[in-house]
């Protein structure tokens with residue numbers, strides 16, 4: 001989909017410079033948010049809360065129960081119940097007055113400023129926020145497509161896929177093989193696949209200690225690599241093997257019927273195969289015409305689409321610069337966008353954007369690690385200004401404290417999203 | 420999910436208080452601690468609590484007269500909802516309840532604002548309670564507290580402490596903190612930062628900014644805040660409900 005050139009040029013100037021208040025001709029200003037995840041739920045809550053009724057907020061989300069991808073690996077490892085990572089939208093509706101519509105958005109008419117829903121309804125908007133997360137790139141792992149997700153689950157959207165993957169791991173034969181096809185950059189949650197390997201190893205160590213884990217990876221390096229490799233060596237010696245690009249990690253195909261994977265011509269029989277394909281912005285971004293390639297470029301100061309100033313794109317779907325695609329990032333970006341939207345629609349004060357991110361990962365019981373950074377907006381991109389990462393060789397008390405912090409963060413971010 | 424919580428919690432709390440009351444008449448009826456050792460243990464509390472004739476509320480309430488008192492009794496201190504609930508449910512501070520609270524504050528009062536991991540060592544608890552007991556007897560006999568009851572971690576110039584924060588700006592800046600810190604002030608693994616005296620808040624933030632406090636996340640968060648921004652945050656969190 002190509003960008004409309006006139007709109008593209010028109011939208012580049014930051015609205016920060018001249019916050020023109022748009023008194024809506026039809027009474028209360030209307031904001032529609034598509035996607036009730038880390039970005040969308042946060043944006044809906046902040047706009048509704050801080051505008052104190054001045055803005056009418058509608059959140060479109062097909063599912064009634066949102067299962068966070070964050071901590072879904074801990075569910076695989078047996079550290080959390082699935083129910084503990086499920087959240088409903090009741091408080092957003094009851095306490096914040098957000099209109100929650102459980103449906104799919106299927107069309108965006110930028111000229112008429114309206115969204116059409118699968119159920120047939122049309123929602124007019126003054127500002128539209130897109131936070132649909134990711135979809136998978138067709139054909140990125142030859143032999144796999146979404147119809148194969150029951151034989152070879154991705155579990156990269158949480159809920160029934162997570163349950164399925166855990167059940168398959170529990171049913172593995174003694175000494176069997178769990179394979180993961182890791183994704184190429186950029187993808188949601190850079191440490192996610194490797195935290196998952198740790199959690200699968202933890203589960204197998206208890207129920208099937210001679211089982212093997214095989215990672216087939218198209219990337220040279222991965223997030224927190226030294227920390228993960230140290231942890232796997234210490235907690236799960238001999239269990240985890242990784243095939244990187246030098247040994248054919250880029251040249252892989254699968255056969256979901258036969259449960260085989262072909263790595264550079266060598267065919268392996270496996271018992272469970274977790275395929276995490278290449279990713280792109282959720283489909284609705286392409287439908288709205290705000291993507292350039294796989295992702296939707298945004299203005300770093302506001303999270304406004306570069307293609308259309310009335311549309312904001314948050315979270316995984318956006319191309320913004322240095323921030324990793326994480327729930328923390330999406331939540332951070334949502335607050336900047338919420339402030340910009342309120343500024344434009346009600347004239348409230350707008351401050352310079354601040355962003356940050358921290359991603360915790362659990363390697364084994366009480367062995368938590370983290371990586372994080374602070375960011376600022378430049379005209380070109382969201383740019384990292386400082387960062388930190390856990391160190392190898394840290395003592396057990398610090399790792400335990402780090403894990404406990406992640407529990408605090410989970411409680412914090414989920415109440416920041418859902419009230 | 421949320422709406423059902425208070426009720427369930429209430430029931431759990433009442434049950435556990437009754438259990439504690441019973442245990443207090445048993446093994447814990449007699450305090451076995453040494454007040455001098457307790458003064459040393461109290462170093463861990465001093466960042467937040469004062470005792471002695473001049474004691475005032477800081478991040479936590481002053482602890483004079485705590486023995487026999489109803490939990491959460493000070494009108495002038497903003498207790499957590501959890502503490503108010505515990506108070507309404509009849510929690511009183513005696514040896515048994517204090518011992519349990521200090522062993523693991525969050526286990527006794529889920530949602531308490533006291534961000535303290537607890538004293539796992541029983542002797543430490545008995546010692547600090549023996550120390551506190553001295554400030555609970557007849558008000559006339561309240562001893563002087565150990566010196567330097569409130570030493571500041573960072574010496575800040577008076578003009579920095581005097582900055583009056585812009586609460587609106589604080590509200591925006593604070594949204595970044597609330598990804599980790601709970602807005603209702605409960606401590607679920609990351610400390611509570613609501614309802615602090617602004618001075619303590621400003622000092623703590625500068626201690627991270629200057630890397631006197633070691634935590635990498637907070638050093639990063641504080642490191643890029645200006646003096647005005649820290650003041651704005653202090654103003655916002657001070658009266659957040």
Ligand SMILES: Cc1cc2nc3c(=O)[nH]c(=O)nc-3n(C[C@H](O)[C@H](O)[C@H](O)COP(=O)(O)OP(=O)(O)OC[C@H]3O[C@@H](n4cnc5c(N)ncnc54)[C@H](O)[C@@H]3O)c2cc1C
Pocket residue numbers: 034035036037038039040060061062063066068069070071072073103104105106131132133134155156157188189192193196282283284314315316317325326327328329330358359360
């Ligand atoms: C295994 C794993 C572990 C992770 N761990 C962490 C972690 O520890 N920390 C962290 O910060 N992040 C973590 N993440 C990343 C995090 O989950 C994502 O980055 C985050 O959810 C992105 O938020 P989002 O709003 O962009 O999308 P999402 O949270 O995915 O929300 C998108 C929502 O949009 C809805 N939607 C999509 N299309 C439409 C449409 N057309 N109409 C209506 N609704 C639609 C979807 O149903 C979905 O609910 C992890 C991810 C995975 C997979």
